[in-house]
Amino acid sequence: MTGPEEQPELVPGMVRATVRASQAKARATKERQAAQAAVATHDPVARVLVDVPLAHLDRTFDYAVPEAMDAGVRPGVRVKVRFAGQDLDGYVVERAATSDHPGTLAPLRRLVSDEPVLSPAIVALADDLAERYAGTRSDVLRLAVPPRHATTEKEPSTPAPPLGSLPPAPPGWGDHPQAAAFLTHLRAGGAPRAVWGAAPGADWPALVAHAAAETYAGARGVLVCVPDGKDVARLDRALTERLGPGHHVALTAGRGPAARYREFLAISRGARRIVVGTRGAAFAPVHDLGLIVLWDDGDDLHAEPRAPYPHVRETLLLRAEREGAAVLVGGFARSVESAYLLRSGWAHELAPARDALRRAVTVTVAGATEWELERDPGARSSRMPRQVHEVIGRALEQGPVLVQTPRLGYVTALACERCRTPARCTACQGPLVLSGPSQPPACRWCGTTDPAWSCGECGHRGLRAPVLGDARTAEELGRAFPGSRVLVSSGERVLAEVDDSRAIVVATPGAEPVAPHGYAAVVLLDTWLLLGRTDLRTDEEALRRWCNAVSLVRPGGQAVVVGDPAHAALQALVRWDPGGFAERESTQRQEAHLPPASRLATIIGEPGAVDDAVTLLAAPEAAEVLGPVDLGDDECRVVIRVPRAQGPALSAALRELQRVRSARKLDAVRIQVDPVSL
Incomplete structure (x- = not known):
């Protein structure tokens, strides 16, 4: 190895280079400081919201505006600031003449862009x-x-x-007695608020596009939020047909960063004033916002999975209140929260006439009458009774048929054919399933196959399938109707549309494709599976999924449901009365002190951290503390419940708790206010 004494010229050269670099850096620092020393003469203070996730630092900080940046520093622009020894991003919220800070203000480090991307309305919404x-x-x-x-x-x-x-109004609004007044109010610049229950078979994208066009014709902006990309694509086409290209933008998570930012800038600059998108579009900075539309607000895709976990419905209602915009909350089903809006008088109902509902679809439950039971004694116990096969056979002569089944896969559960004992894996005791018609039983947990399985209770080797998936359902229907195509839409292979040819479409809830002229019939199988979930919203969610499937039927079509005809949710489906069902659910929850009549919050984390959080929480006097409940993985959950009127006080107490715990650097806990599910 070469020593320093053998390279006398190298070391002095390195020293000189290091000195020159240090001198250059010092000169650059002095020049930057000199440039920043000259502070702007008009409104020299910039209040900056620094991108810091710590709750106790969630406020604006004052910085001096250098004269060189004076022209570009405006409310809403991105800047770099020095904060806690590092350069961080921030947004300028406002310019001011003075500051409450007694010392010398640090200057802004850099103006990232002079493009204002944060409007005052969105700043207020964030608050x-x-x-x-x-x-x-x-x-x-x-x-x-x-x-x-x-x-x-x-x-x-x-x-x-x-x-x-504009083209003539679509015929669907004519079935709603209150629609004419609502649309006239929109065009005149008013701010009506309605909860809309669409009729089955209605072309809801065309109806929403018409309401948006009426608002847009009055020189106001429109914001429409829908659950997923399929709905965005349908609304995109409907708006293009009604207004022509170039009047709206569609925002979805699948767009690339460049395209999404380009569309965002078009909205922020006022070049586009109609926005359609999924939950991220709720924050779009639409100019002169006149109408907010939320479709299918009960869908859990509207709940943000990232902190602070806001729901699109609450986000849009807060925007409507602050910006004075009209509101249209629509869907084929009705959430309990929407029913509460009607009960409180905040919104009015926009519903089709009963005659229009009777013309739209006929919903029957297999085996619901004595005559049907005489024809098919096993109608209530069979998975696909005779009536289902008859309806599918007749409907296939007119067009496609939709069959909804709740489970994904082939055979999702197995049991002993003789004693009905669930089939379990001998290695890990996991449930055995079948992945295909020629596959041996395999464990769902560890994947171990067991072709020689025998029942541990009775020794019988025969298996039965109490729960079938969409693949097995498609196989059975293909055998029963050999002259028809059978399509499957589920999992990672979701079909957006099908044609009007003779076909049976088997789909899981939420994956139903759209037929151009509607389905000739809709069949709902295994309704007991959706009703068997343990959740506060089980019945409400089941009815919503059934209504969305039945709504795809063509006018005058038929829907057949296999299930318990005495269940309240199925009765509401047969009568097509989701509004009445939601009202009854709302009444029952009010009696049980459950949302939306109350405000809930959950605190989740390690047991010690949750206990400390509950101790520090200065909750309202009427607050109830429920729990803790062990969630496994060294986590527990506590639920805080207060009457709805004290909801703001609970939120304020929880926010202060976050600040205190952040300042003391205590172990983190996850706080959610009004979670979708417990």
Whole structure:
């Protein structure tokens, strides 16, 4: 190895290079400090919301505006600031003439972009949501503002073309007695609020597009939020047909960063004033917002899985209150929260006439009458009674048939054929399943196959399948109707549309494709599976999924349900009365002190951390502490419940708890206000 004494010229050279680099860095620092020393003369203080996730630092901080940045530093722009010894991102909330800070203000480090991407309305919304869900504004703004794409930001946003003459209103609104007044109020610039129950078979994208066009014709913006990308695509087409291209943008999570930022800038700059999208679109900075539409608010896709876990419904209702916009909460089913809006008088009902509902669809339960039981004594115990086969056979002569089954897979549960004991794996005691018609039984947990299985109770080797999946259902229907195509839509292979040809479409809930002119018939199988879940919203969610499936039938079509005809949810489906069902559910929850009549919050974490959090929480006097409940993996959960009127006080107490725990650097706990499910 070569020693220092053998390279006398190298070391002095390295020293000189290091000295020169240090001198250059010092000169650059002095020049930057000199440039920043000259502070702007007008409103020299910038209040910055720094991107810090710590709850006790969730406030604005004052910085001096250097004269060199004076022209570009405006409310809503991105900046870099020095904070806690490091350069962090932030947003300028406002410019001010003075500061409450007694010392010398640190200058802004850098103006990232002079593009204002955070509007005052979204700043106020972030404040409301952080208070409502006991979170931080920085977490809300991560959901609201997409990451910057510098190249896209340099591109101009093409303005929308002039609005031409609108086509006639779609016929569906004529079935709603109150629709004419609602749409007239929208066009006149009013702010009506309605909960809309759409009729089965209605072309809801066309009806929503018409309401959006009426608002847009009055020079106001529109924001529409739907559960998934399939709904966005349908609304995208409906708006294009009604308004023409170039008047709206569609925001979905599948768009690339450049495309999404380009569409966001078009909205922020006012070039587009109609926005359609999934839950992220709830924060779109629409100019002159006049109408907010939320479709199928009971879908759990509207619940944000990231902190502070806001729900799209609450986000949009807060926006409507703050910005004075009209509201249309629609769906084929009705959530309990929507029913509460009607009960409180905050919104009015927009429902089709009963004659229109009777013309739209006929819903029957297999084996519900004595005559049907005489024809088929096993109608109530059979998975696919004779009536189902008859309806499918007749409907196939007119078009496609939809069959909804709740389970994904082939045979999702096995049991002894003789004694009905569930079949278990001998290695890990997991449940045995069949993945195909020629596959041996295999464990769902560890994957071990057991072709020689025998019952541990009675020794019998025969198996029965109490629960069948969509693949086995498609196989059985293919054998029963050999002249028809059988399509499967589920899991990772979800079909968006099917044609009107003769076909049987087997789909899991939420994966039902759309037929251009509707299905000739709809069949709902294994309803007991959806009703067997242990959850507060089991019946409500089951009815919502059934209504969404039946709504795909063509006008005058038929739906057959296999299940218990005495169950309240099935009775509501047969009568097509989701509003009455939601009202009864709301009454029962009010009696049981459950949401939406009360406000719930959960605290989840390690047992010691949860116990400390409950001790520090200054909850309202009427608060009830339920738990703790062991969740496994060294976690537990406590539920805090208060009357609805004290909900804001509970949220404020939880937010203060977050600040105290953050300042003391205590172990983290996860706090959710009004979680979708417990």
